[in-house]
Amino acid sequence: MATTTKEKSPHLKRFHYTLDVAVDKPFNWKQMLRLLQFLKPYAKTVLPIAVIAMLVSTAVRLIVPVLIGRVAINIAVANQDVNLLIELVIGISILYLLSYIGNTVRIKYVNILGQNVIYDLRKHLFSHVQRLSNRFFDNRSAGSIIVRIMNDINSLQELFTNGIINLLMDVTMLISIIVILLVLSPQLALAVMVIIPIMFYISTKLRKNIRKSWQDVRIQQSRLNSHLNESIQGIRITQSFGQERANTEYFDGVNTDNFGTWRTATRKSAMFRPFVEMSNAFGTVILVAYGSYLIINGTIDVGTFVIFGFFIGMFWEPISRLGQMYNQLLMAMSASERIFEFLDEQPNVAEKENAKHLEDIKGHIEFDRVQFSYDEDRIALHEISLEMKPGEAVALVGHTGSGKSTIANLINRFYDPTKGSVKIDGNDLRDVKLDDIRQRISVVLQDTFIFSGTIMENIRFGRPTASDEEVIEAAKVVGADEFIQRLSDGYQTEVEERGNILSAGERQLLSFARALLADPKIIILDEATASIDTETEMKIQHALKRLLKGRTSIIIAHRLSTIREADQIIVLENGKILERGSHEELMNSHGEYYHLVKSQFQMLDQL
Structure with a gap:
């Protein structure tokens, strides 16, 4: 894939670092599962603690609206039971304290998990590159190798630090809310969720374009790092020929391309959140209109309406984060493609499985x-x-x-x-x-x-x-x-x-x-x-x-x-x-x- 770089100095010609990136492939879940294999060492220690803490805080968020609607409004307020209200306030306070503890533990352990996985992945990639043959380095610049080991692995940090646990939390919450709403009032639940198929269709159309944009970002970052490495190592030659200005102008072209790809990718990614917020607005309008109609007809009570009000706000929140999470997955997949390209590289000079030891030699x-x-x-x-x-x-x-x-x-x-x-x-x-x-x-x-x-x-x-x-x-x-x-x-x-x-x-x-x-x-x-x-x-x-x-x-x-x-x-x-x-x-x-x-x-x- 070639990208044209602005050159203000026609006499200064550079080698363009190109990377073959398949932008038209579907999302590679097999590759993502391969990436998640790096969680295995922590599957029995850090990960379960983070998951349990997440489930505790998520359960509290789901229980509180039900208590407010069913107990506070339908029973305590309706019967003017002050004692029940006081007990409810104390109970909800205890639940929120439990949620606070759960969130604190979750944040601590997902950070431990993320940092350890990134450490392991970077160590694994560096060790693998160390064992590759000279022919591998003949065909690649030092800068393009550095960007894989540093930038591309750094791009996975957010995925392992927050992304995976947040994904589990949002999926759990979303499914739980849907089940609760369908149990409370199937009619109202289906009415407020009618926008989901439309939102899914439009967001699917955006995915390919966004993924391509993030792959372009990786290509330009690799080119920028390669040029930086070359420029710094060759600074004495640049200065001895008086080419500082020409070199700066070329860097400006590479940097401009890098800036442009980042701007395009972030602009496209930013389209998700407003789109989800617009969906939230439609859902709220439907809730107020159709929910009020059902209350007047006696189909649902006020407590149920209040529960729906709580959950509608909570319903679109995980969807919004899942949209952002998908962008994060796109970035992670783009980076992981490049990381696994190196990990799948086999030495041209391969050691046989049954290779024999050479205890000592004479030098013949x-x-x-x-x-x-x-x-x-x-x-x-x-x-x-x-x-x-x-x-x-x-x-x-x-x-x-x-x-x-x-x-x-x-x-x-x-x-x-x-x-x-x-x-x-x-x-x-x-x-x-x-x-x-x-x-x-x-x-x-x-x-x-x-x-x-x-x-x-x-x-x-x-x-x-x-x-x-x-x-x-x-x-x-x-x-x-x-x-x-x-x-x-x-x-x-x-x-x-x-x-x-x-x-x-x-x-x-x-x-x-x-x-x-x-x-x-x-x-x-x-x-x-x-x-x-x-x-x-x-x-x-x-x-x-x-x-x-x-x-x-x-x-x-x-x-x-x-x-x-x-x-x-x-x-x-x-x-x-x-x-x-x-x-x-x-x-x-x-x-x-x-x-x-x-x-x-x-x-x-x-x-």
Whole structure:
């Protein structure tokens, strides 16, 4: 579904985040029942208390009008029985006190219920997203994922906090009032309720339109969040190119669309209440006219008329709330569709039910005629066969898009081969538990991600059970201890989001310490020294030797100093292996590697 966004700056083009939302489907009660499954953990504790409290307060509201009409008017007033009136006033006061207690308990426990269900649902969704494959994140922006976990689940809060219990209360009251009115006077009851079929018909016509409007709101919120996430993360690029005004203008367009969908949805939803109030007015007119006629004819007494007067006001109240509740259900269904879309998403890299544990590995890696495609139009690897022996350092060399990072991704099992197999110690990765694979592999990327928190916590991320002494030792080995000690609070220094208080080289040193602490059997360096200046690189060359010693290492790099000591260098081009061998062997063959090295030296000479 596409939505046109106002663009005041024609030169600023953006990717439009689109979502496939089926707006013409009928209300999905099966999906709503699935959503209500999250109430199960509280079905024997919190929920019964809230329901009992609701029934008590509802019963009081139903009993009081009957007491007033039947006892107060027909007996006490008719017979001028003051004592009975006093007893009745005391009795009604006690009932209202009981109702107050019931309402207090109901409000307390429905809030407990709602907050717990929202907590469980958000935790469940986040945990599920954590286990999804890389391909899932390749096709979605961070903002669109955040809006599902935050905004869409927040939209369900009102449903679980008040909606479900209020729905039960209103349905109970509505059915009870109808039964009481039919028992008291079937003629008058049918007369005042004649408007219900008309109201039901018109409201049904409005439902589809209102539901579509709330789905449009969700789409625009996702687009707004995606743009915000992109803008904040890319603020330095925006400022460096002086595009702040253009970016603000584009945001104004997205924000205007979001405002417009909210305004449309709320305007349509607001039509329910006036419509119900108009129905209430018609019902009251019929009650006064036809009820008075029945009193004059002696068909009903004054007490019954008074009871009808009480219940007519109470009758349209739950109908009005049910109309609002339906709007709430529409919003909840719109949000739940998007939540369950993620929950129904299965990892492309699935773990077999009978996957075996990989207790320990030596680090022997084999690619057996591996072919891989990120999409149908482009093959990233063409039947690659290679072997990496335990403890061997293997360098992957080639131009951008040659398949170097793809090989690293397949070793980590972020993706599965389209054809062929990737094996570690003779075990096909598809037959082994994912956690066992990834706990024995460490990856150091060019764009190191530093989490908010302390330096100590960031390094310990590699092995959460490590002691402070082990963390510090790992930092010393890679040469990070020196700059950490210069920080205001040393290892307890709080780093900002993404580690912005640190230089690129310092962040990279932390990633080396993190990888070393994990003590992996296989380590992947994906352009890991690209962000480090020459002076810093010289300091960590010794640390790299310590880091890679005894481990199978896959090194993706362009710098000759990083790869020349590799046991095996594999030269890739367009997903195929052109050459392989040691540095000396490849230089002597005067092939593609030789020309890459020569061109690098020529570039250095020109500096």
